[in-house]
Amino acid sequence: MEVYARSAASVFVTIIGLSLAVLTGCGTAASTSTAASISKKPTNTSISVSINPSTVTLSAGQSQAFNAIVSGTNNAAVTWFVNGIAWGNASLGTISTSGLYTVPATSPTSSVSISAVSAADTTKTAAAVVNFSSPSPNPPPPQVTVTISPVTATLAAGQSQTFTAAVSGSGNSQVIWLVNGVTAGNSTLGTISATGLYMAPAPVPGSPVSVAAVSAADTSKSASAVVSFSSPVPPPSGTNYYVTPNGADGNDGSQLHPWLTIQHAANVVQAGATVHVAPGNYPGAITTQTSGTATGRIRFLSDQQWGAVIRASSVDIIWTNLGDYVDIEGFDIAGSTANTCNGILNYASFVRIIGNHVHNVGQDSTACAYGAGIVNHQNRAGHDDDVIGNLVHDVGNLSQASSLQHGIYHANLRGHIWNNLVYRCAGWGVHLWHAANQVTIANNTVFNNNYGGILIGDGDDPGGFLPGVVNDYTVVSNNIVYRNGMQPGASGYGIEEYGLTGTHNQYLNNLVYQNGPADWNLQNGNVAIGSISADPQFINYQPDGSGDYHLSSTSPASKAGTTVGAPTFDLIGAPRPQTSIDVGAYQSSSSPGTWPFIQ
Numbered sequence: 001m002e003v004y005a006r007s008a009a010s011v012f013v014t015i016i017g018l019s020l021a022v023l024t025g026c027g028t029a030a031s032t033s034t035a036a037s038i039s040k041k042p043t044n045t046s047i048s049v050s051i052n053p054s055t056v057t058l059s060a061g062q063s064q065a066f067n068a069i070v071s072g073t074n075n076a077a078v079t080w081f082v083n084g085i086a087w088g089n090a091s092l093g094t095i096s097t098s099g100l101y102t103v104p105a106t107s108p109t110s111s112v113s114i115s116a117v118s119a120a121d122t123t124k125t126a127a128a129v130v131n132f133s134s135p136s137p138n139p140p141p142p143q144v145t146v147t148i149s150p151v152t153a154t155l156a157a158g159q160s161q162t163f164t165a166a167v168s169g170s171g172n173s174q175v176i177w178l179v180n181g182v183t184a185g186n187s188t189l190g191t192i193s194a195t196g197l198y199m200a201p202a203p204v205p206g207s208p209v210s211v212a213a214v215s216a217a218d219t220s221k222s223a224s225a226v227v228s229f230s231s232p233v234p235p236p237s238g239t240n241y242y243v244t245p246n247g248a249d250g251n252d253g254s255q256l257h258p259w260l261t262i263q264h265a266a267n268v269v270q271a272g273a274t275v276h277v278a279p280g281n282y283p284g285a286i287t288t289q290t291s292g293t294a295t296g297r298i299r300f301l302s303d304q305q306w307g308a309v310i311r312a313s314s315v316d317i318i319w320t321n322l323g324d325y326v327d328i329e330g331f332d333i334a335g336s337t338a339n340t341c342n343g344i345l346n347y348a349s350f351v352r353i354i355g356n357h358v359h360n361v362g363q364d365s366t367a368c369a370y371g372a373g374i375v376n377h378q379n380r381a382g383h384d385d386d387v388i389g390n391l392v393h394d395v396g397n398l399s400q401a402s403s404l405q406h407g408i409y410h411a412n413l414r415g416h417i418w419n420n421l422v423y424r425c426a427g428w429g430v431h432l433w434h435a436a437n438q439v440t441i442a443n444n445t446v447f448n449n450n451y452g453g454i455l456i457g458d459g460d461d462p463g464g465f466l467p468g469v470v471n472d473y474t475v476v477s478n479n480i481v482y483r484n485g486m487q488p489g490a491s492g493y494g495i496e497e498y499g500l501t502g503t504h505n506q507y508l509n510n511l512v513y514q515n516g517p518a519d520w521n522l523q524n525g526n527v528a529i530g531s532i533s534a535d536p537q538f539i540n541y542q543p544d545g546s547g548d549y550h551l552s553s554t555s556p557a558s559k560a561g562t563t564v565g566a567p568t569f570d571l572i573g574a575p576r577p578q579t580s581i582d583v584g585a586y587q588s589s590s591s592p593g594t595w596p597f598i599q
Helices: 020-024 032-039 262-268
Strands: 004-007 048-052 055-058 063-065 067-071 078-082 093-095 100-102 112-118 125-135 145-149 152-155 160-162 164-168 175-179 190-192 197-199 209-215 222-229 240-243 274-277 280-283 286-288 298-302 308-312 317-321 326-329 332-335 342-346 352-354 357-361 371-376 386-388 391-395 405-410 416-418 421-425 428-432 440-442 445-447 452-458 475-477 480-482 495-499 506-508 511-513 538-540 548-551
Touching (some): 055 063, 067 078, 145 209, 152 160, 164 175, 262 286, 262 298, 317 326, 332 342, 342 357, 357 371, 421 428, 428 445, 452 480
Parallel strands (some): 145 222, 152 222, 298 326, 317 342, 326 352, 332 357, 342 371, 352 386, 357 391, 371 405, 386 416, 391 421, 405 428, 416 440, 421 445, 428 452, 445 480, 452 495, 475 506, 480 511
Antiparallel strands (some): 048 067, 063 100, 078 112, 093 100, 112 125, 160 197, 175 209, 209 222, 538 548
16 A cells, blocks of 8 residues: 655635636637627526535545535536646546546646536636645565576477476566567577477577576566577478378488477478378377468378377367468367367468368366367468368367357458368357458358357457458358257357458358258348258268268259359369359269368
8 A cells, every 4th residue: 555645735726717718628719709798698696606525635546526516596517627627637637527536647746626617607616626645655676586497408499498487576477588688589599488488490599598587577687597409300301201100300301211290390391391290199289380481381291181190188279380381281180188178270371271180179168268179360460371171070068058169260361261061069160250351161061069150250359460350251152051059058040240240241052051049140231142941961960970961962952052252172172063063061973082182
């Protein structure tokens, strides 16, 4: 608590007469004719104004309610002034129409006058005085100390180390991380996140670096650790590298000498590389942060679709991508514990997430209040990301409906959501939000998701990069949206617009059927064109995903699609004849393609 000792002198301003300019808020005096007309108005001597309290002492930021009593008239309205200024200002303090005066964050250096002027007779006023107290000198700050752990580490290019900092002597435990004195580091020294995750650069520095944690409460207090570097075996000169369950990260990554972990490959490879991952089990979370280029993408490819099995326990995200122009293709990704919250989370641009099987994440709703199977996140203003041909299911706590746990969550500009099969998610099958705009959602099959089918919207903070984004010019075509929002407590529709949406969104040739509380809920006069409301007639519909979701020959969705927004292939790489496109993820009249479906 702050103690105030000094009493300020009582100085106030008595309002004897107020010009029309003051009363009306104008900065110039009234004209002579106007002043004359006012002077001719008879004064009502029976009107009087009183104010209470008549004097108070306040400190910075405090408030005081003043009460003005007007007698002699039925008009009790008054105008409030602070030192003659209507309603006050940021330096003197402000007063509301109800008489609530608030001291500014820095108190005025002398007392101020609070005046109430009768609206019935502006010659009748009353005034009160506000004095201000001064705080006593601040007590000396506590002694702050910082410790860091570990105090040494040895890393190869691209490897990471988490440092922890403990602050004592202050209620503020925040620290600022530095690498060789550079806040957050840089691409030459290595970078460190706000949570203390240091990433060694490639190539590594020629000498050790210092990682320091500086107390935010007292920047003169810090602790430091030393990071030394080892030189890994350089990768071969080609563009194809290999990872197998029996490899070694000390190898050169060639087909004869493969690496052991996907993470090591991600730390080493550069633009233009393809990382071939053999079938097998690969435990632990992965972070990919090196960017490819438009002509030299970085591809992480499971050579057998779903043969490379990635399992992680007790983590928020299984695969985090921070690099632009990166492909993640054909992996089986799931949490091995119920408190693993997200499958693939992408923060970057021009990223393609293709042909993966993402499932069983976020099932502990206490540990995972929100999450998704696949996320294109808005925090770094990513754009032009594609989610193509993935199987996504069993996301969230399936015993309830959730508005925060979804199959595919897309929150940035443009991109394609094509040919995905999404089911058994606690939230929406496909959810657009935050900074989503001009997105294409086509030929997906979305069924039996607890909260709803497909949501198109924007809202909340779009990440600080694109304020005021409205989801407009989005195309939603050729999707099957069947039996979503059936869980008790759900309020989502089959296809719904929500939040900030525009008038140019298109809804074309979708089959939307038996969703609760209704199949459609669009805004701004938008309408669905070519919509089908009928059973899709799958070959074998099973709500748990064990069925066959190709269309039967009598399906109303067969050959009922539009070319607008449609991909040229289906979920399993089968070509889609542009004259007879099926609605949904499968093109029933074509033969499957050869993996990988996209080169």
